[in-house]
Amino acid sequence: MYIIQTNLYAALIALIILFSLYSQRDFTQLNHRQFYRMTILTILLLLMDMVAELTNGQPGMLAWGLHRSSLVFGYGAAGFVGVYWFMYIYHHLYGHRPLAKLAKVLLIVPALVLLLLAIVSLFGNMLFIIDEDNVYQRGRFFIVNVVFMYGYATLALITLARHIRSMPRRDVLPLMSVPIFPMLGGVVQILYYGVLLLWPMTVLSLLVVYIFIQSKRVGIDTLTRLLNRHEFDLQIRTMPHGRKGHETYAAMMIDIDAFKTINDTYGHHVGDQVLRFVGKTLKAYFDPNQTIYRIGGDEFFIFFNRDPDVSLKEIVEAVKEAVSSSHPFSFAIQLSIGAADYEPSWFGDFLSFVAHVDMMMYADKRRHRQNANETDNS
Numbered sequence: 001m002y003i004i005q006t007n008l009y010a011a012l013i014a015l016i017i018l019f020s021l022y023s024q025r026d027f028t029q030l031n032h033r034q035f036y037r038m039t040i041l042t043i044l045l046l047l048m049d050m051v052a053e054l055t056n057g058q059p060g061m062l063a064w065g066l067h068r069s070s071l072v073f074g075y076g077a078a079g080f081v082g083v084y085w086f087m088y089i090y091h092h093l094y095g096h097r098p099l100a101k102l103a104k105v106l107l108i109v110p111a112l113v114l115l116l117l118a119i120v121s122l123f124g125n126m127l128f129i130i131d132e133d134n135v136y137q138r139g140r141f142f143i144v145n146v147v148f149m150y151g152y153a154t155l156a157l158i159t160l161a162r163h164i165r166s167m168p169r170r171d172v173l174p175l176m177s178v179p180i181f182p183m184l185g186g187v188v189q190i191l192y193y194g195v196l197l198l199w200p201m202t203v204l205s206l207l208v209v210y211i212f213i214q215s216k217r218v219g220i221d222t223l224t225r226l227l228n229r230h231e232f233d234l235q236i237r238t239m240p241h242g243r244k245g246h247e248t249y250a251a252m253m254i255d256i257d258a259f260k261t262i263n264d265t266y267g268h269h270v271g272d273q274v275l276r277f278v279g280k281t282l283k284a285y286f287d288p289n290q291t292i293y294r295i296g297g298d299e300f301f302i303f304f305n306r307d308p309d310v311s312l313k314e315i316v317e318a319v320k321e322a323v324s325s326s327h328p329f330s331f332a333i334q335l336s337i338g339a340a341d342y343e344p345s346w347f348g349d350f351l352s353f354v355a356h357v358d359m360m361m362y363a364d365k366r367r368h369r370q371n372a373n374e375t376d377n378s
Contacts, residue, residue, distance in 0.1 A: 003049070003050075003053050003195075003196050004050050004053060004054065006196070006197075006200050007046045007047075007049050007050045007053075007196065007199065007200060008046075008050065009200075010046055010199065010200040010203040010204075011043050011046040011047060011050075011203075013203055013207060014039055014042055014043045014046070014203045014206060015043060017039055017206055017207065017210050018036070018039050018040065018043065020210075020215075021035070021036050021039065021210075021214070022036075031087075031088050031091035031092040031222070032214070034084050034087045034088040034091060035088050035206075035209065035210075035214060037084055038081060038084035038085070038088060038206065039206055041077060041080060041081055041084065042081065042199055042202050042203060042206065044073070044077065045073075045074055045077060045078065045081065045199045045202075046199045046200070046203070048070040048071075048073045048074045048077075049070075049074060049196050049199060051066055051067075051069075051070040052067060052070040052071055052074060052136065053196070055067035055070070055134070056134070056135060056136050057133060057134055057135045058134060059134065063134060064134055067130060067134055067136070068122055068130060071118070071121070071128055071130070071136065072118045072119060072121070072122060073118075074118075075114060075117070075118035075121070075127045075128065075145060076114060076115040076118035076119065077115075078114060078145065078149060078198075079110055079111030079112070079113075079114040079115065079148055079149070079152070080111045081182075081202065082110070082111065082148065082149055082151075082152025082153065083107055083108060083111050083152065085152055085153065085156050085178055085179055085182075086107060086152055086155055086156045086159070087099075087107075088178065089156050089159055089160060089175060089178060090159060092171075092175065092213075092222075093159070093160075093163050093167070094269075097268065097269040097272065098268065098269075110148040110151065110152070111148075113144070113148070114127070114144070114145060114148055117141060117144065117145075121139055125139050125140050126139045126140070126141050127139045127141055127142055127144070127145055128142070138193075146186070146190060149182075149186065150183065150186070152179075153179035153180075153182065153183045154179075156178060156179040157176070157179050157180070160172075160175055160176060170212065171212075171213060173212075174208050174209050174211075174212040174213050175209070175213070177204075177205040177208045177209065178205050178209060179205075180205070181201045181202065181204050181205040181208070182198055182201050182202045182205060184201060185197035185198045185199075185200065185201025185202070186198045186201075219231035221279075221294040223272055223275055223276060223279075223294075224275055224276055224278075224279030224280075224294050225279065226279050226282075226283070226292050226293060226294045226300070227291060227292065227293045227294070228293065228294060228295070229293070229294075229295045229296065231293065232293040232295050232301060236350055236351065236354070248305065248306045248307075248308050248341055249303070249304075249305060249306070249341065249342040250303075250304055250305075250306040250312055250315075250339060250340065250341045250342060251301065251302065251303050251304075251339065251340060251342060251353065251354070251357050252300075252301070252302040252304070252315075252316070252319070252337055252338070252339040252357070253299065253300075253301055253337065253338040253339070253354075253357045253358050253360070253361040254278075254282075254299065254300040254301070254302070254319070254335050254336070254337050254361070255298060255299050255300075255335070255336045255337075255361055255362075255365060256274065256275075256278060256298040256333065256334075256335060256336075257333075257334040257335065257336055257365065257368055258334075259271065259274070259297070259298035262274060262331065265331075266331070270329075271298075273329075274327075274329065274333060275294070275298065277323075277327055277328070277329075277333075278300065278323055278333070278335075279292070279294060279300070281319075281322050281323050281326065281327075282300060282302065282319070284322075285318070285319060285322050286302060286304055287304070287305075290302060290303070290304035290305070291303050291304070301354070301357075306341065312339050312340070312341060315339070316337045316339050319335065319337065320334070320335050320337065323335055334368065336361055336362070336364040336365035336368055337361060337364055338357045338358060338359065338360030338361030338362070338363065338364055339357065339360065340353070340356060340357050340360060
């Protein structure tokens with residue numbers, strides 16, 4: 001009965017994590033998506049473990065069918081958790097850089113083999129066997145499941161070890177828990193027949209990662225380390241509605257021209273480098289107390305206190321120059337920028353002001369296109 005209780009508690013914890021993730025709806029980053037999928041799959045595996053435990057040795061066709069179905073799912077889906085373990089860590093380290101096609105194939109093959117063996121086990125002694133009394137026993141190829149699962153965990157640890165010096169220190173131990181806790185649970189489960197700790201320990205690793213990484217990244221864009229759209233939407237409601245003393249509030253909407261062409265021509269990993277560079281340049285130019293957001297793929301928004309002695313046009317030109325003249329790339333980087341001072345009497349609410357700045361940015365982008373066309377025609 002303790003197995004049911006342990007899995008039930010673990011499933012409830014995982015459900016809380018899942019609902020929290022869903023309420024944030026921040027799936028723009030690939031590592032967030034992998035974490036979300038890994039949480040869902042772990043919950044399902046916990047439930048399947050409970051079904052298998054409840055129906056083990058029970059008579060009747062219903063128990064017979066549920067027992068076999070839960071075991072096939074449990075063994076067949078386990079490999080995909082290993083895939084998600086690795087992919088979460090990979091995308092946490094590399095952002096949107098795609099995994100090489102051959103690496104993808106090699107990564108998914110063991111999971112598919114386990115799925116196939118799980119299905120075949122219904123008809124022969126493979127990963128598991130169920131006797132005529134509906135009692136589960138490990139199959140003669142059970143070790144294959146162990147080897148593949150620990151292979152995924154080892155691969156994740158090796159990947160982490162290779163980047164441990166370049167990672168933020170606060171991320172190291174939580175990320176290490178992703179493969180280590182399930183590995184420890186698996187060792188106990190292998191040594192003590194009948195003990196089921198693999199998936200509860202996986203939930204423990206999910207909880208650690210959620211507390212120390214995921215929950216702290218809700219408002220942070222993991223690629224540029226700027227505030228993200230989620231934080232932007234929340235902060236709009238607290239933006240000032242007037243001036244304090246002689247302060248002049250201004251906003252700036254920035255878009256990288258021809259960013260899709262950069263991605264298509266040089267690859268998304270180069271596009272990511274461009275985004276990081278622009279974000280870093282903006283942080284270097286503006287006062288640290290100013291709020292800078294990455295609100296879309298290649299769009300940035302800045303809300304700042306403008307020095308009345310410096311015109312908005314001068315600031316816009318300075319930002320464009322800072323990016324275009326100092327980037328390390330072999331191609332040109334040009335920004336389209338819309339900027340305006342915030343006058344509460346001119347706008348009904350701050351959203352209207354944001355829309356106005358956005359329109360100005362697109363007007364600047366149209367001017368760039370017209371200038372490019374005139375240059376081509378001359």
